[in-house]
Amino acid sequence: MTAPALDKLIMDGERTVVAKGTWLDTEHPRISSMSLLDSIELSLRITGLIRGYWATWEINDNKLYLIDIFGAHDLIGNEPLFADWISGEISVSRGEVLMSYIDAISLRAESVTLKVENGIVLSETVVDNREYGRALAKEEEEFIEKLFVGLLDIPA
Numbered sequence: 501m502t503a504p505a506l507d508k509l510i511m512d513g514e515r516t517v518v519a520k521g522t523w524l525d526t527e528h529p530r531i532s533s534m535s536l537l538d539s540i541e542l543s544l545r546i547t548g549l550i551r552g553y554w555a556t557w558e559i560n561d562n563k564l565y566l567i568d569i570f571g572a573h574d575l576i577g578n579e580p581l582f583a584d585w586i587s588g589e590i591s592v593s594r595g596e597v598l599m600s601y602i603d604a605i606s607l608r609a610e611s612v613t614l615k616v617e618n619g620i621v622l623s624e625t626v627v628d629n630r631e632y633g634r635a636l637a638k639e640e641e642e643f644i645e646k647l648f649v650g651l652l653d654i655p656a
Contacts, residue, residue: 505554505570505571506518506519506554507522507554507555507556507557508554508555508556508557509522509556509557509558509559509590509592510556510557510558510559510567511558511559511592511594511612512559514594516592516593516594516612517592517593517594517606517608518557518590518591518592519591519592519593520589520590520591521586521588521589521590521591521614521616522555522557522583522586522590523586524553524555524566524569524573525583525585526573528581528585529576530575530576530577530581531566531569531573531574531575531576531581532573532574532576533572533573533574534572534573552571552572552573553569553570553571553572553573554569554570554571555568555569555570556568556569557583558580559614559621560580562620562621563582563619563620563621564582564583564586564590564616564619564620564621565580565581565582565583566580566581566583567580567581582619583619584618584619585618585619586616586618586619587616587617587618587619588615588616589613589614589615589616590613590614590616591611591612591613591614592611592612592614593606593607593608593610593611593612593629594608594609594610594612595608595609595610596608596609598629598630607629607632608629609628609629609630610626610627610628610629611626611627611629612624612625612626612627613625613627
């Protein structure tokens with residue numbers, strides 16, 4: 501199974517992983533699109549491009565900007581594009597990876613929810629995942645220990 505390519509968001513100079521909440525306004529005059537045939541071919545070659553692209557975003561002065569696109573779309577011009585079409589919640593994870601199965605499924609030190617309206621970041625809520633991560637790691641360790649004791653008939 502291929503993990504989906506996730507968007508990146510630069511917050512306070514740190515590159516974070518976007519779990520949900522960003523999308524392209526493909527009708528915007530500064531966003532161009534490949535032909536359908538080229539887009540399908542690209543998605544077949546790079547299976548992680550479920551949406552046909554991944555993007556890099558940045559928050560600057562509480563405004564959300566699109567700064568790069570890879571895949572079936574392209575950002576025209578060198579200037580960041582103010583993402584005034586984005587409203588709702590953006591969920592990102594940042595910090596050290598506490599647990600990881602594949603890139604798209606990992607628990608990082610913090611989960612951040614941004615409330616955005618017309619490209620303006622109105623609020624930020626941060627949840628510290630470190631305690632939860634330690635509890636999960638301990639649980640996983642105990643499970644593996646029990647598994648090997650059972651499978652290999654090793655005395656506990």
